[in-house]
Amino acid sequence: MPKSHRVVGPARKSLDEEPLTWPPNPEELRRKAMERLHQSTPHNFEALSPDEISRLLHELHVHQIELEIQNEELRDAQNALEASRARYFDLYDLAPVGYCTLNDRNMVLEANLTTTQLLGIPRSELIQRPFPRFILLEDHPQFYVHRQRLFESGSRQVFEVRMFRGDQSTFWARLEGTRRQDGSSQVFRLVISDITEQRDIEDKLRESEHRYRIIVETANEGIWVWNADERITFANETLQKMLGYPSEELLGKYIGDLILADEWQDHLASRQLRRRGRSESYERRFLHRDGHPVWTRVSATPMFDAEGIFIGSFAMVSDITSLKQAENELLQAMQRTEAANQVKNEFVANMSHEIQTPLNGIIGMMQILMTTDLDEQQRKYVTNAVVSANRLGRLLVDILDLSRIETGKVELQQKRFNPVELGRSVCEIFASTARTKGITLGCRLDPTLPAWIVGDEARLVQILFNLLGNAVKFTAKGHVELEAHLLPSTDKGDLRILFSISDTGIGIPDEKLERLLEAFTQAEESYTRFYQGAGLGLTIVRRLVALMQGNISIESVPGKGTTFHVALPFTAAAISSEEQEVAVAVNGKADSGRDFLNTSRTLTVLVAEDEPLNQLSLRKILEPAGHQIVVAENGQQVLSLLSTQDVDAVLMDLQMPVMDGLEAIREIRRLERERYLRLRDPQATLRHIPIIAVTAHTLNVDRKTVLDAGADDFLVKPIEPLCLLALLHDLDDPQAGSHAKDNTPHAESLDKT
Structure with missing residues (x-):
């Protein structure tokens, strides 16, 4: 077999030896590939066996596939690179x-x-x-x-x-x-x-900050900020001047060093409130740099960071030292005014008593003179003198009432009374005058009115007396009418009654209605006066209505008449069935008066009075009614007479020499309690002498003082004969409902012994 040969390719040249352009030229790439193939192909290629050629072809095929894979990867990388470059340029450009x-x-x-x-x-x-x-x-x-x-x-x-x-x-x-x-x-x-x-934005912020700083620095109020440790971090110029500190001394200063010792607890309480997130306003004194206190009004607001942690307080401070000085001066002036009013009231009260005492004597003498044989002209003169004296007496009472009401020394008395009987009694007082003038006096009382109510009966009488008296006085023909109606209850459950007093008199022009309720003001202001009066009655009415938490209004048409509406609150009184039957009987009677001149028995009355004319006047009232008189000129004589003889009642003037009436009343009640306690007999009763106080003072404070001292009742000078005789009749009558009907000692009095 022929010897096999391994195909070995030459080493690739580096890019520096054989640089390539990108993207590569296809023809140039093919030329280089042919060169490398030629270099790697052996020269004895024809001598290779079929197996070697087959293996060589296989290897070439594998290299071909590898190259194709590499080409695909190269193309993918190239596409990714192009996409990345595109994204980069997009990000860069956009x-x-x-x-x-x-x-x-x-x-x-x-x-x-x-x-x-x-x-x-x-x-x-x-x-x-x-x-x-x-x-x-x-x-x-x-x-x-x-x-x-x-x-x-x-x-x-x-x-x-x-x-x-x-x-x-x-x-x-x-x-x-x-x-x-x-x-x-x-x-x-x-x-x-x-x-x-x-x-x-920054420019606007700087401009806003500049304006804010100008406002803060030039504000009339002091502005400061302190941190959570109460160290001052900012104080404007106004505050620096207010406390006398330059900026470098005030910044960083502990705020507690500026607080007065007696206001330290208030400061601690305020600090706790701010730490709990509450803003507050308060008055506080701060120490000036020279040591004197500065009165300020502070409005403080807490400050918190983004996490809700307390970081300090912001406060606006106003210097109110001058205001406090003015308040102090005003208070002193008010005290001086109050003292002057007190002196005035005492003077008015004393003068009222000093004038009414001889006036009472004059009226008494005139009343006695009217009981003698007089011809018609003499009787007319005496009658006119009595009318004038009574008018003077009412004027003195009005002046004293107005003086006391103005000083706020009038206290309302809450007692039970029958409104129907009261209304009829007031009308009966003016019935004779109305008949004399030829006018009709009507009295229409709502049948749904309660039988008994609780309120100040005396003040209600005073209001109705003034309004009804004016109506009769200013009506020459026609009629005058008093009406009383029950109004719906308020949310508080109070019972309200509307009293309306109407007449067909001269009427009041619209331009004078607003001033009519002012003191010393009348609708008639010309020198030609057809009606007498000082113009105090309606002023007293208005102030009494306000004192009783009521309302008053006026309707008037000049030449046709006037109507006064007065709505007053009262409290319904619980009554027994027997009292209800009596009230029904009284409400159904046209006349509930009594015959006071027919006494049940002869009374021995001790008259304590230092004025001889008044002594004579009282004697002429009591003796014809069958009573016996014993006279004492001061409280000491009263005590001496009571120790030696028995009397049935005492008329006690409150202003007398040596010992005044109040002191004498208190001493009488003390002696009665001592005698009762010495007996130590449960079957014994206290010997209680009825005492009627007599005074020229007409206000609640005097009445309360007198009744608290132990008096059974109260009369005002000048004394009306029938009123005195009626009162003695009630005190002597065990069924009359007076203090005299019960001879047992008052529980309150015994508790004090």
Whole structure:
């Protein structure tokens, strides 16, 4: 067999020995392949055996397949490379920022599409053009300084310049430069970002911050900020002046060093509230640099970081030192005014008593004179004198009432009374006057009114008396009517009654309605006065209605009449069935009066009065009614007389020399309790002498003081004879419902002994 030969190909040349272009030329590639095949084919090819030729063909076939596989892999790699290059160029061209490359002479070598869009020119006009041509001349130094730094240090440079667009408009650009070696030369790569919008925002932010700082620094209020450790981190100029500290001393100062010792606990409480996220306003004194306190009003707000951690407080501070001084001066002035009002009230009360005491004597003497034989003219003179004296007495009472109401010293008394009986009684008082004037006086009371209500009966009488009296006075013909209706209950459950007093009198013009309820104001203001009065009645009514939480309104037509509406709240009183029967009987009667002149027995009455005329007046009232009189001129004489003789009742004037009436009443009740306790007999009863206080004072505070002292009832000078006799009748009658019907001691009084 012929000797086999191994086909060995020559070693491939390197790319440096035989460089190839890409992509390779097919003809050149075929030529090189034929050369290598020729080199690898033995010269004695004809001497090969068929097996060797077969093996050689097989090997060539395998190499052919290998080459085909390599070609496929090469094509895949080439396609992937082309795709990668395409993606790269897409990313490069369509990047959100501009990319460009400059040579050492600042000429543009490369630029992506974004750069051309930023500059507003096509790529062909940008390549090989100087880059500084697109930068504003004023910003060239900025560009060259950073370029020099880049080539000297090689470190990345970031700076901002203004650049031109193709349309000559400008924009702010941030340039980020890096250096790279490209063969034997260096290139300058730039990243270009349009920051125009960002610069606008920054400019607006700086402008806003500038305005804010101006506002803060020039604000009339002090503004400061302190951190979580309560160290001051900011204080405007106003606050610095307010506390007397320069900025360098105030910043970093512990805020607790400015707090007064007696306000430290308040400061701690406020700090805890802010740490819990609550804003608050408060008044606080801070120490001035020179040591004096500065009154301030503080509005503090907590500050938290993004994670909700407390980092400090922001506060606005107003200097209210002058306001506090003004408040203090006002308070002192109010105290002085109150003291002056107190002196005025005491003067008015004393003058009222001093005037009413002789006035009571005058009226008493006139009433006594009317019981004597007088001719018609003399009786007319005496009657006119009594009317004038009574008018003067009512004026004094009105002045005293108004003075006390203005100072807020009137307290409402809550007692049970029958509104129907009260309304009829008020109407009966004016019935005679109405008949004399020839006018009709009507009284329409709602049958659904409760039998008993709780409220201030005396004040209600005063309101109705003034309104009904005015209606009768200002009505020359026609009628006057008092109506009372039950109103729906309020949310609080209070019972409300509407009282309406209407007349057909002179009426009131619209322009005078607003001022009518003011003190010393009348609808008739001319010098020719047809109606008497000081103009105090309606003022007192308005203030009493307000004090009782009610409302008052007026309807009037000049020449046709006036209607006053008064709505007042009361409380319904629980009553027994027996009381209900009595109330029904009373409400159904036209006249519920009593014959007070026919006494059940003769009473011995101790009259404590230091004024001789009043003594005589009371004697002339009581003795004709069958009563006996014992006179004492002061409280000490009253106690002496009571220790030696028995009396059935005491008329006690409150203002007397030596010992006044209040002190005498208290001493009488104390002696009664002592005698009762000394007996120690459970079957014994306390000897309780009925005492009627007599005074010129007409307000609740005086009534309460007198009743608390132990008086059974209360009369105001000048004394009406029938009122006095009726009161004595009730005190002596065990069925009359007075204090005198029960001779056992008051539980409250015994508890105090």
